[in-house]
Amino acid sequence: MEKIAQPSQVRRWPGEIPVRHRYTPGVAGEVFFTALRDRAVLLGSRCEECAYTYVPARLFCERCFGELAADTEVGPGGTLVSFTIGFVGIEGEALDLPVTLGLVRLHGADAVLLHHVLDVGDRPLEIGEPVEVVLRPEGERTGSILDIEGFRPTAGG
Amino acid sequence: MGRRVAVIGAGMTRFVRRAQETGKELAWEASKAALDSCELQLADVDVVCLTSAPDAFDGVHMKGEYLSDGAGAYGKPFMRTYVGGGSGVFTAIQGWYSVASGMFDVALLVAEEKMSSTQPHPQGAFLTIFDNILERPLGPNLLWIFALEMNRYMNAYGLDKRDIAAVAVKNKRNAADHPAALLGQADITIEDVLASETLAWPVQRLDVSPISDGAVALVIASEDAARRLTDRPVWIEGVGWNLDTAYWTNRDLVFPEYVQNAARMAYEMAGVTEPRKQIHVAEPYDPFDYKELHHLEGLMLFDRGKAPEAARDGVLNRDGDLPSSPSGGLLGVGNPIAAAGLMKVAELFWQLRGEAGARQVPGTPERGVAQAWGDLMQVGTVVVLGVDGTTVNGSTVGDAPTTLPVVQTPPLTAAGHPLSDDAFRSAVGAIEHAVDARYSWDAGAAISRFLDGLRGGAIFGRSCRQCERILVPPRMFCERCFRSTDAWVQVESTGVVQTFSICHVRWDMEPLEVPELPAVIAIDGSDGGFLHMLGEVEPDDVRIEMAVEAVWKPVSERVGSILDIAYFRPRRSA
Numbered sequence: 001m002e003k004i005a006q007p008s009q010v011r012r013w014p015g016e017i018p019v020r021h022r023y024t025p026g027v028a029g030e031v032f033f034t035a036l037r038d039r040a041v042l043l044g045s046r047c048e049e050c051a052y053t054y055v056p057a058r059l060f061c062e063r064c065f066g067e068l069a070a071d072t073e074v075g076p077g078g079t080l081v082s083f084t085i086g087f088v089g090i091e092g093e094a095l096d097l098p099v100t101l102g103l104v105r106l107h108g109a110d111a112v113l114l115h116h117v118l119d120v121g122d123r124p125l126e127i128g129e130p131v132e133v134v135l136r137p138e139g140e141r142t143g144s145i146l147d148i149e150g151f152r153p154t155a156g157g
Numbered sequence: 158m159g160r161r162v163a164v165i166g167a168g169m170t171r172f173v174r175r176a177q178e179t180g181k182e183l184a185w186e187a188s189k190a191a192l193d194s195c196e197l198q199l200a201d202v203d204v205v206c207l208t209s210a211p212d213a214f215d216g217v218h219m220k221g222e223y224l225s226d227g228a229g230a231y232g233k234p235f236m237r238t239y240v241g242g243g244s245g246v247f248t249a250i251q252g253w254y255s256v257a258s259g260m261f262d263v264a265l266l267v268a269e270e271k272m273s274s275t276q277p278h279p280q281g282a283f284l285t286i287f288d289n290i291l292e293r294p295l296g297p298n299l300l301w302i303f304a305l306e307m308n309r310y311m312n313a314y315g316l317d318k319r320d321i322a323a324v325a326v327k328n329k330r331n332a333a334d335h336p337a338a339l340l341g342q343a344d345i346t347i348e349d350v351l352a353s354e355t356l357a358w359p360v361q362r363l364d365v366s367p368i369s370d371g372a373v374a375l376v377i378a379s380e381d382a383a384r385r386l387t388d389r390p391v392w393i394e395g396v397g398w399n400l401d402t403a404y405w406t407n408r409d410l411v412f413p414e415y416v417q418n419a420a421r422m423a424y425e426m427a428g429v430t431e432p433r434k435q436i437h438v439a440e441p442y443d444p445f446d447y448k449e450l451h452h453l454e455g456l457m458l459f460d461r462g463k464a465p466e467a468a469r470d471g472v473l474n475r476d477g478d479l480p481s482s483p484s485g486g487l488l489g490v491g492n493p494i495a496a497a498g499l500m501k502v503a504e505l506f507w508q509l510r511g512e513a514g515a516r517q518v519p520g521t522p523e524r525g526v527a528q529a530w531g532d533l534m535q536v537g538t539v540v541v542l543g544v545d546g547t548t549v550n551g552s553t554v555g556d557a558p559t560t561l562p563v564v565q566t567p568p569l570t571a572a573g574h575p576l577s578d579d580a581f582r583s584a585v586g587a588i589e590h591a592v593d594a595r596y597s598w599d600a601g602a603a604i605s606r607f608l609d610g611l612r613g614g615a616i617f618g619r620s621c622r623q624c625e626r627i628l629v630p631p632r633m634f635c636e637r638c639f640r641s642t643d644a645w646v647q648v649e650s651t652g653v654v655q656t657f658s659i660c661h662v663r664w665d666m667e668p669l670e671v672p673e674l675p676a677v678i679a680i681d682g683s684d685g686g687f688l689h690m691l692g693e694v695e696p697d698d699v700r701i702e703m704a705v706e707a708v709w710k711p712v713s714e715r716v717g718s719i720l721d722i723a724y725f726r727p728r729r730s731a
Binding site for chain 1: 177189213231275277281581585590591592596597
């Protein structure tokens with residue numbers, strides 16, 4: 001190895017990979033997002049064989065490989081399975097307001113959903129406490145995971 | 158050589174320009190079809206082998222994990238392998254050693270690709286396969302590699318472009334009989350190919366396979382399990398894989414030695430001593446029409462330079478002496494990269510079982526070879542399949558197959574739903590994102606000195622005393638002798654054009670106003686060379702073997718970059 005003592009002598013070449021991606025939601029995803037936008041419901045897929053309900057809806061069961069349909073409405077209530085409070089952004093910068101993210105098992109579902117926890121206030125959250133889904137009003141929903149504003153705790157104040 | 162392993166089931170989605178399905182959904186549709194074809198459940202699968210080409214296509218980091226549920230990997234031993242375009246056939250090799258080793262009895266092999274996600278063009282994902290410091294500043298286009306190789310191949314044997322175009326015609330016609338094909342065309346002619354847009358001469362639009370989405374899956378099993386599960390096992394008789402140098406400009410662009418090495422390995426294992434007699438059907442890798450011919454020669458099915466006349470004379474047609482790409486290949490069925498390779502293995506499975514329907518080659522083919530190629534265009538992957546009744550090492554194996562009803566495979570209801578451009582743009586729930594990652598590539602020890610040399614107006618190489626080569630571009634180690642190189646050597650600023658292209662498009666396929674002249678230049682006084690551009694010459698006047706010299710930028714403009722050489726021009730001084 002030839003050692004370079006001066007970091008400025010290291011020859012570097014800048015660049016990037018000039019691609020962007022368009023992600024389409026697929027067969028089951030289109031049904032899920034259309035129902036969320038137009039009917040304000042969260043659709044899951046029930047696999048009777050495995051006694052398991054996925055959310056968002058899926059085309060297939062990963063456990064038994066059976067075909068599934070978007071056949072089960074879940075929520076709007078649910079249970080907080082876990083949460084975290086983020087104080088820094090992806091570049092490590094301090095956030096003006098901390099962000100609370102929760103994993104929630106909606107009523108009628110086995111899979112959990114990740115989203116913001118709203119209106120947390122000063123009261124400490126508790127794993128296991130009840131929450132409910134808050135959706136954006138009709139007309140503001142575009143068919144996006146952000147049509148869900150987040151989960152709001154329903155117990156206490 | 159381990160336990161015998163057989164293919165017992167296969168399935169695939171339709172190959173489409175854009176699929177409505179997500180990558181996971183495509184993987185599931187192909188996997189489910191493969192399991193259904195041999196009446197197995199996911200619970201019967203012991204191990205899952207997955208392949209998919211660069212993460213940048215789907216725009217999903219760690220695509221193996223992302224695709225795992227659709228590939229049936231939940232709760233199972235699982236691994237994604239990846240050797241670029243060679244991946245699809247390599248997955249069959251991965252599956253073979255998983256089962257031959259005795260570790261597993263039944264393996265599900267899955268290959269998926271969703272190239273339609275990448276904007277503006279999937280080529281953007283390929284740009285970093287070029288050397289970021291020595292090649293990317295030249296503004297390369299993936300087509301360059303193929304055009305440069307094709308030109309050199311044609312030049313070496315004085316080939317007629319018509320004979321190469323015959324492969325595109327054959328494969329697109331064959332694909333017209335494939336229910337999953339994207340570009341089947343029963344009435345295409347050589348004139349159509351020769352009249353198509355020139356992209357990077359000699360490569361024209363119809364010489365190239367299309368960007369595609371799709372998935373393919375196979376089920377393979379140990380001999381005991383295979384005999385229990387089917388009365389028509391198709392044995393994996395031989396596997397082989399091999400690599401050429403990573404310095405693609407230093408490679409023999411006329412003959413794919415790495416394919417020959419891989420084929421020798423697979424043939425030896427299969428007991429194939431006379432491939433031209435013992436191989437009845439071939440599925441060589443055909444992302445470009447000339448590549449099928451290149452690979453048929455590497456597979457030792459034709460003498461060097463002789464495959465094109467076989468294409469011209471119909472030898473490669475479905476009813477010819479050596480049917481080649483009876484599926485329709487990548488040129489006709491489509492090229493969702495990793496999936497396309499496994500599609501070739503699936504086609505052999507259907508052909509050898511007599512289940513290929515309208516694509517069935519006549520007679521009773523008993524042995525076939527599938528091959529793919531990739532990484533930085535230097536990996537060869539080869540699989541030999543055969544059915545009982547064929548001879549292995551001189552003795553007949555098993556009973557001759559009984560006559561069975563012809564089944565149309567894959568089923569006409571193959572999944573893989575095309576998404577129109579409008580639907581792609583307007584799909585509910587669709588999201589667009591850029592990978593906001595920037596890089597700063599270190600030149601490293603050898604290339605830093607090389608770039609310093611360029612700034613001073615000189616080209617330097619490194620010598621290896623053991624193999625007596627002078628390496629350009631220089632490296633601190635010799636990849637052949639695997640020892641440190643010995644000394645810096647100044648070589649000439651002159652060279653010889655090994656091959657060139659006249660390129661009319663950018664990497665994103667937007668037209669160029671003035672065509673570019675990329676060339677591979679062997680540098681005088683060295684055993685290597687590199688990619689650069691030609692200037693001060695009319696495109697029509699460029700010739701392979703032309704002597705050229707570097708035209709340096711003014712000293713004040715040199716910064717220690719490959720662009721300190723403005724270009725190479727025809728040599729003026731003797």
